[in-house]
Amino acid sequence: MALLDFILRAGRRPLQIMGLLTVIAGLANALLVVIVNEVAQHVAVAERPDLTTALVFVLAFVAYYQANKFALLRANHIIEVLLNRLRLGVMDRLRRAELRDVDQLRRGQLYTLVSQETNYLSVTFPLLVDSFQQAILLVISLAYLLYLSPAAFLVFLICVFAGVIAYHRINERMGDTLRRLHRFQARLLDAIGDIINGSKELRLNSRKNESVFQSYRKLSRATEATLIDSGEQWTAMILLSSAVIFAMLGIVGFGFPHFVGNHGDIVFQLIPVLLFCVAPFAKIVSQSPMFVRAEVSLQGVLEIERQLGAADMLSPSDARTAAAAYRDFRTLGYSALTFTHRDATGAGTFTLGPLDLTVQRGETLFLVGGNGSGKSTTLRLMTGLYAPEAGSIRVDETPMVGRDVAGFRELFAAIFVDFHLFDRLYGLENVPAEQVNLMIEEMGLAGKVRYEGGRFSTTHLSTGQRKRLALIATLLEDRPIYVFDEWSAEQDVHFRAYFYNTVLKRLKAQGKTVIAVTHDERYWHLADRVVKLDLGRVEWQRQGSEMEAP
Numbered sequence: 267m268a269l270l271d272f273i274l275r276a277g278r279r280p281l282q283i284m285g286l287l288t289v290i291a292g293l294a295n296a297l298l299v300v301i302v303n304e305v306a307q308h309v310a311v312a313e314r315p316d317l318t319t320a321l322v323f324v325l326a327f328v329a330y331y332q333a334n335k336f337a338l339l340r341a342n343h344i345i346e347v348l349l350n351r352l353r354l355g356v357m358d359r360l361r362r363a364e365l366r367d368v369d370q371l372r373r374g375q376l377y378t379l380v381s382q383e384t385n386y387l388s389v390t391f392p393l394l395v396d397s398f399q400q401a402i403l404l405v406i407s408l409a410y411l412l413y414l415s416p417a418a419f420l421v422f423l424i425c426v427f428a429g430v431i432a433y434h435r436i437n438e439r440m441g442d443t444l445r446r447l448h449r450f451q452a453r454l455l456d457a458i459g460d461i462i463n464g465s466k467e468l469r470l471n472s473r474k475n476e477s478v479f480q481s482y483r484k485l486s487r488a489t490e491a492t493l494i495d496s497g498e499q500w501t502a503m504i505l506l507s508s509a510v511i512f513a514m515l516g517i518v519g520f521g522f523p524h525f526v527g528n529h530g531d532i533v534f535q536l537i538p539v540l541l542f543c544v545a546p547f548a549k550i551v552s553q554s555p556m557f558v559r560a561e562v563s564l565q566g567v568l569e570i571e572r573q574l575g576a577a578d579m580l581s582p583s584d585a586r587t588a589a590a591a592y593r594d595f596r597t598l599g600y601s602a603l604t605f606t607h608r609d610a611t612g613a614g615t616f617t618l619g620p621l622d623l624t625v626q627r628g629e630t631l632f633l634v635g636g637n638g639s640g641k642s643t644t645l646r647l648m649t650g651l652y653a654p655e656a657g658s659i660r661v662d663e664t665p666m667v668g669r670d671v672a673g674f675r676e677l678f679a680a681i682f683v684d685f686h687l688f689d690r691l692y693g694l695e696n697v698p699a700e701q702v703n704l705m706i707e708e709m710g711l712a713g714k715v716r717y718e719g720g721r722f723s724t725t726h727l728s729t730g731q732r733k734r735l736a737l738i739a740t741l742l743e744d745r746p747i748y749v750f751d752e753w754s755a756e757q758d759v760h761f762r763a764y765f766y767n768t769v770l771k772r773l774k775a776q777g778k779t780v781i782a783v784t785h786d787e788r789y790w791h792l793a794d795r796v797v798k799l800d801l802g803r804v805e806w807q808r809q810g811s812e813m814e815a816p
């Protein structure tokens with residue numbers, strides 16, 4: 267059971283303390299029940315309860331209250347620590363996992379499980395502790411029942427056994443319903459993302475707008491229907507526990523006086539004890555759907571953890587240390603690299619390679635080719651972001667395998683086509699603001715954005731301007747190799763020229779290696795080498811000097 271395994275992660279000692287407190291609370295609770303029962307019997311025959319009993323009652327209550335309070339507070343603490351560890355663990359794996367695994371994750375699913383469902387687990391755990399306490403009460407009440415009447419005990423067991431079989435069936439259906447609910451909720455979040463991210467397109471096209479909303483409505487209805495199903499299953503569980511309870515009381519109350527010897531006299535004693543057995547039983551049953559949901563949620567989060575793999579990933583600090591060994595590289599060798607993009611069924615949709623390339627330190631290499639020729643995929647392979655299916659990457663003579671790749675990636679600073687602009691210079695916190703603001707000015711962004719308080723005042727800029735900000739962040743990274751994927755595509759003539767004539771030349775002068783995907787033919791002569799790709803293979807390679815300058 268995932269929930270149990272998860273809770274065991276808290277470690278033996280905290281769980282032992284919490285378990286002990288829960289047992290004390292359960293015992294004190296049972297004692298309270300016994301005292302009340304005794305007092306009721308005395309009162310029934312016109313005897314007044316004595317002071318000692320009242321004192322024991324108060325002491326039992328204090329013990330119950332304190333133990334229960336500390337057990338629940340500890341439970342709360344334990345679950346929050348565990349959940350925080352789980353959330354951090356998932357995000358840690360996410361940041362370290364292979365890009366391909368991350369690409370395959372559904373965002374909606376990730377958001378639902380990591381934020382919504384972990385909250386759910388946090389609410390459920392104290393209830394689990396309460397149910398454990400109720401189970402102790404139930405065991406003690408049952409022992410008392412067995413002492414009073416083995417026949418009534420047997421009736422209880424038979425009724426509960428029948429109830430458990432029916433409960434199990436409802437429980438299985440509920441598990442399926444909740445798994446379905448997760449899927450719908452994840453798709454619903456994806457659909458919300460579509461409506462938010464596609465707001466421009468939807469406002470320009472009412473037919474598309476209607477159709478997207480229609481599909482959202484369908485999902486929302488399916489979610490509603492699934493929630494109703496789960497509510498119905500919950501109701502069935504609660505009704506089932508009522509049916510079991512009343513069947514039991516009916517048999518003991520009406521049947522025993524007629525058919526079971528001597529029981530006529532003690533039925534008045536049995537009924538309250540049965541009711542005491544029934545109360546924790548009913549509570550456990552009514553809370554159990556929440557445990558099913560918590561179990562399903564947890565299984566979902568653990569599945570994401572599993573999908574992200576990451577068993578053999580290097581920590582970022584180890585990666586930085588590993589990178590030091592390659593910083594003085596002379597050549598990067600890529601030989602016979604292949605990589606295949608696959609669809610959801612695993613069928614290959616595009617194969618790149620075999621790709622053979624050698625890049626010299628300080629070289630400026632332009633990758634060119636038509637749309638879909640595999641330039642961006644090549645960059646991801648060359649930077650170690652995609653693991654090649656065959657072939658090898660070497661830094662000088664050292665092959666990059668397994669954990670070496672994390673260190674290898676540290677050689678690169680990149681701006682990909684689908685780059686993300688962080689509003690802070692993460693990892694560059696010590697760079698003086700004046701230096702950043704000077705670069706902002708040089709990029710023609712003064713008056714639009716400022717770097718202050720460790721962050722850019724805004725990132726709501728045009729795509730070209732955002733790329734210029736990304737360029738600042740990338741240049742500040744000061745890595746030996748710079749990778750640009752169509753950086754200049756959204757720049758005007760001035761910044762296009764600035765990129766090729768100033769930025770790339772400056773990088774060259776600093777001895778940096780540059781690998782840039784470009785469609786700007788008029789600047790190809792500035793490269794040391796131009797590599798043309800077609801259908802995932804190198805079509806030709808030429809010296810930049812062979813290219814015609816405009």
Ligand SMILES: Nc1ncnc2c1ncn2[C@@H]1O[C@H](COP(=O)(O)OP(=O)(O)OP(=O)(O)O)[C@@H](O)[C@H]1O
Nearest residue numbers: 369607608615616636637638639640641642643644
């Ligand atoms: N994440 C992905 N999953 C599946 N297929 C992909 C993925 N990324 C790219 N492809 C496919 O791989 C092929 C090469 O894409 P890639 O982006 O490498 O080409 P490109 O030369 O950079 O194209 P462009 O100039 O249009 O950016 C395309 O057919 C594309 O559909």
